[in-house]
Amino acid sequence: MDKGKQEAVLSGYRIIDLTNDKGHYCGKVLADLGADVIKIEPPGGDPSRNIGPFYRDIPDPEKSLYWWAYNTSKRGITLNLESDQGKHIFRRLVKTADVVVESSPPGYMDGLGLGYTALSEINQDIVVTSITPFGQTGPYKDWKADDLVGWAMAGQAYVTGDDDRPPCQISFPHGYLVTGSHAASGTLAALYYRECSGEGQHVDVSMQEAVLWTTLILVQFWDIMKINLFRAGSRRSMGTALFRLAFPCKDGHVGFLVAGGQLASITMPPLIKWMAEEGMLGAFEDKKDWEARDWIEKVDAMALTQETVDAWENSLLNFFATKTKTEIYEKAREKSMIIYPVSTTKDLAENVQLKTRDFYVGVEHPELGETITYMGSPYKMTVDSWSIRRRAPLIGEHNKEIYDGELGLSQADMRLLKEAGVI
Amino acid sequence: MAKQRIFEGLKIADFTWLGVGPIAMKFMAEMGATVIHIESHTRPDICRVSPPYKDWQPGINRSAFFAVYNDSKYGITLNLRMPQAQEVAKRIINNWADVVADAHLPGVMESWGLDYETLKKEKPDLIHVATALQGKTGPYSKMPGHGMVGVSLCGFTQLTGWPDREPTVPFGALTDFLTFPHMVTALISALLYRKKTGKGQYIEISQLECSAQYLAPPIMDYMINGRILTRMGNRSPYAAPHAVYRCRGEGEKWCAIVVSNEEEWDNFCRAIGNPEWSRDTRFATFQARKENEEELDVLVEEWTTEHSPEEVMRLLQEAGVAAGMVESGEDLVADPQLNHRGTHVILEHPEIGPHIYQPPPYRFSKTPHELTMPAPCLGQHNEYVLKEILGMSDDEVADLLIAGALE
Numbered sequence: 001m002d003k004g005k006q007e008a009v010l011s012g013y014r015i016i017d018l019t020n021d022k023g024h025y026c027g028k029v030l031a032d033l034g035a036d037v038i039k040i041e042p043p044g045g046d047p048s049r050n051i052g053p054f055y056r057d058i059p060d061p062e063k064s065l066y067w068w069a070y071n072t073s074k075r076g077i078t079l080n081l082e083s084d085q086g087k088h089i090f091r092r093l094v095k096t097a098d099v100v101v102e103s104s105p106p107g108y109m110d111g112l113g114l115g116y117t118a119l120s121e122i123n124q125d126i127v128v129t130s131i132t133p134f135g136q137t138g139p140y141k142d143w144k145a146d147d148l149v150g151w152a153m154a155g156q157a158y159v160t161g162d163d164d165r166p167p168c169q170i171s172f173p174h175g176y177l178v179t180g181s182h183a184a185s186g187t188l189a190a191l192y193y194r195e196c197s198g199e200g201q202h203v204d205v206s207m208q209e210a211v212l213w214t215t216l217i218l219v220q221f222w223d224i225m226k227i228n229l230f231r232a233g234s235r236r237s238m239g240t241a242l243f244r245l246a247f248p249c250k251d252g253h254v255g256f257l258v259a260g261g262q263l264a265s266i267t268m269p270p271l272i273k274w275m276a277e278e279g280m281l282g283a284f285e286d287k288k289d290w291e292a293r294d295w296i297e298k299v300d301a302m303a304l305t306q307e308t309v310d311a312w313e314n315s316l317l318n319f320f321a322t323k324t325k326t327e328i329y330e331k332a333r334e335k336s337m338i339i340y341p342v343s344t345t346k347d348l349a350e351n352v353q354l355k356t357r358d359f360y361v362g363v364e365h366p367e368l369g370e371t372i373t374y375m376g377s378p379y380k381m382t383v384d385s386w387s388i389r390r391r392a393p394l395i396g397e398h399n400k401e402i403y404d405g406e407l408g409l410s411q412a413d414m415r416l417l418k419e420a421g422v423i
Numbered sequence: 424m425a426k427q428r429i430f431e432g433l434k435i436a437d438f439t440w441l442g443v444g445p446i447a448m449k450f451m452a453e454m455g456a457t458v459i460h461i462e463s464h465t466r467p468d469i470c471r472v473s474p475p476y477k478d479w480q481p482g483i484n485r486s487a488f489f490a491v492y493n494d495s496k497y498g499i500t501l502n503l504r505m506p507q508a509q510e511v512a513k514r515i516i517n518n519w520a521d522v523v524a525d526a527h528l529p530g531v532m533e534s535w536g537l538d539y540e541t542l543k544k545e546k547p548d549l550i551h552v553a554t555a556l557q558g559k560t561g562p563y564s565k566m567p568g569h570g571m572v573g574v575s576l577c578g579f580t581q582l583t584g585w586p587d588r589e590p591t592v593p594f595g596a597l598t599d600f601l602t603f604p605h606m607v608t609a610l611i612s613a614l615l616y617r618k619k620t621g622k623g624q625y626i627e628i629s630q631l632e633c634s635a636q637y638l639a640p641p642i643m644d645y646m647i648n649g650r651i652l653t654r655m656g657n658r659s660p661y662a663a664p665h666a667v668y669r670c671r672g673e674g675e676k677w678c679a680i681v682v683s684n685e686e687e688w689d690n691f692c693r694a695i696g697n698p699e700w701s702r703d704t705r706f707a708t709f710q711a712r713k714e715n716e717e718e719l720d721v722l723v724e725e726w727t728t729e730h731s732p733e734e735v736m737r738l739l740q741e742a743g744v745a746a747g748m749v750e751s752g753e754d755l756v757a758d759p760q761l762n763h764r765g766t767h768v769i770l771e772h773p774e775i776g777p778h779i780y781q782p783p784p785y786r787f788s789k790t791p792h793e794l795t796m797p798a799p800c801l802g803q804h805n806e807y808v809l810k811e812i813l814g815m816s817d818d819e820v821a822d823l824l825i826a827g828a829l830e
Contacts, residue, residue: 053644069639138763149747152679159594181604186785188611202788209784216595220487222752255575340576353563
């Protein structure tokens with residue numbers, strides 16, 4: 001199913017992907033850029049195949065949209081790494097691989113005799129990337145962390161949610177997805193070094209740190225101002241006053257920040273003009289000067305009182321309440337204002353910008369006789385490399401292709417291995 | 424052989440600003456690349472004029488916001504609206520750089536003669552990597568924006584908060600942070616390809632398209648099943664308990680607890696001392712716990728409020744249950760695991776003084792990263808870059824200065 005076009009940027013690299021839901025995304029990123037990624041699942045399939053939602057709501061390990069979305073372009077085999085024969089087969093596979101990506105608890109691979117040191121004896125320049133909650137060493141290395149726990153221990157929970165309720169998550173959590181995204185970068189950096197030096201190495205990725213990298217400057221606010229930033233629902237502190245970041249409108253919400261300074265100078269002049277045209281200036285009645293950019297640029301958000309901010313925001317609330325998300329997004333586009341819809345998943349599926357850029361792509365599912373729409377490329381490259389080469393593998397789909405085709409195991413061998421629960 | 428860093432010898436001309444580009448190029452710098460970050464007094468990076476400021480005093484070189492995204496880089500100022508400054512930029516690219524990075528709206532690099540189509544004529548193996556909120560093409564590409572509203576456009580706001588309330592806006596410029604690793608990945612892929620083939624290329628990155636990757640299953644759920652995912656507080660379809668519970672202590676003391684299977688439920692009950700209610704049929708199975716989750720949460724919180732978040736976390740983790748205290752900025756600075764990994768690196772900044780920076784979330788066993796210097800003050804390395812790197816004479820530099828090209 002490979003596109004018959006120029007070579008992709010990662011063509012020629014082989015990656016063995018042992019990860020579960022803590023690391024699927026890393027291998028997907030590399031596979032969609034052209035690497036030959038072989039996913040190894042335990043016999044029977046990876047438990048993350050049970051993560052929903054499911055195609056047509058049929059709870060079936062071959063129909064998990066989570067599995068589908070994050071295992072594209074990979075081939076899939078089953079192998080029991082805890083059996084001696086399984087280890088033997090795995091070692092043979094490692095000989096032709098450039099990278100092994102794994103997401104088991106620290107020490108587990110070493111315990112199987114398949115840790116970085118052991119693998120580098122089989123294949124001297126192998127890169128091994130390990131994805132774990134907290135990293136390979138340290139006081140918390142053996143601790144467990146689901147997304148919500150990582151969200152808490154990286155500071156995100158402290159600053160997310162309404163102030164009168166507990167700290168809150170995002171209802172589709174992405175801690176391990178962003179970790180996988182970083183793991184792909186780290187893996188490629190190690191490959192680049194190998195291309196220069198001939199040496200492989202071990203890359204140790206921490207989910208806690210990856211999520212910490214999504215918290216803006218939480219640590220820095222404490223470090224140099226001794227302020228613990230705190231959750232305030234849809235509002236943010238810009239100094240003394242709290243500012244809204246989401247405003248209800250006719251059919252949902254829009255994202256916008258009044259602020260001051262350079263940012264406000266972009267949006268406020270055309271916005272005030274728009275409000276004036278509709279006779280809804282409200283508290284901005286005496287702010288017609290704001291049509292001149294340089295005036296608003298001098299407004300210091302840090303010095304505004306809550307009273308002033310509330311008065312402005314109330315007028316904006318009244319105004320936005322008369323408009324739909326689409327009307328506001330369109331006007332913002334026309335007038336170059338920083339106002340955006342609060343998108344639902346439906347809005348994203350129908351987003352005109354995404355559609356115009358041909359973002360969404362169809363992927364054939366021969367087993368269903370159907371083409372399913374997937375997320376397209378996160379990057380556009382002139383060496384056109386990104387494509388979904390095949391849908392995610394079915395359980396053991398490429399066992400024959402790899403065990404028979406590549407390793408030369410006979411039908412009889414494969415039957416024995418299957419009976420022994422190895423593949 | 425002395426420890427070498429991965430990208431030693433690689434040279435990057437960094438025209439980016441705000442979050443995505445600066446952080447991606449800072450990671451490259453920490454992994455060994457030499458990065459020249461190009462700014463201007465005429466349009467300072469908004470991060471430079473946003474808090475946190477040293478001693479609460481605003482100042483163009485006093486914000487840690489800018490600093491932590493730009494360490495280990497040389498910083499110069501060029502007023503790129505002036506032809507003389509554009510010439511300097513072209514010299515940096517043509518005579519020195521392997522990579523150009525930019526984060527401007529479509530048309531801006533073009534207006535300076537620094538777009539890929541123009542640059543590649545002089546330098547065919549150039550890699551140019553560009554990022555914008557909605558991409559560089561398409562009907563909405565010219566809209567200005569930043570991650571604090573990007574988070575709404577990209578679907579995260581709608582999914583954050585409580586079902587009976589308005590959405591909560593996730594903290595900060597979340598989409599920037601979901602995007603920048605993709606920028607690093609795309610750039611290194613292009614570098615690997617260039618190493619093999621000698622060919623450069625142009626890469627364009629949209630925050631909207633990167634962010635959509637993180638919501639792929641729910642977007643596909645809408646497309647296939649017609650379901651629109653909504654926010655559900657801290658609930659999860661796959662675990663119960665799955666929430667953030669109040670703990671003992673003054674102020675904001677909380678701990679997240681996730682019990683994913685029956686073995687963990689048994690471990691959890693044992694860790695909290697097997698109270699009577701834990702043996703109740705209402706909580707005997709996962710399904711039962713989901714059905715009675717509200718009551719369950721109240722009972723769990725009765726236990727957590729008797730303990731500090733640290734105690735809750737340790738007791739449960741030692742019993743094999745995922746639990747983590749909700750860490751504030753202050754807690755993060757003191758976090759033993761982060762400190763073990765060397766997550767917080769202190770560098771001495773000329774105006775901010777010693778303060779905390781963070782490296783990439785991965786560690787290399789043979790080629791450790793290094794944060795070589797604090798973020799540059801605005802224009803701090805003008806003289807070094809112009810004279811030492813570009814080989815300009817004192818007179819040439821003086822001419823640029825007088826013309827205002829270094830503003």
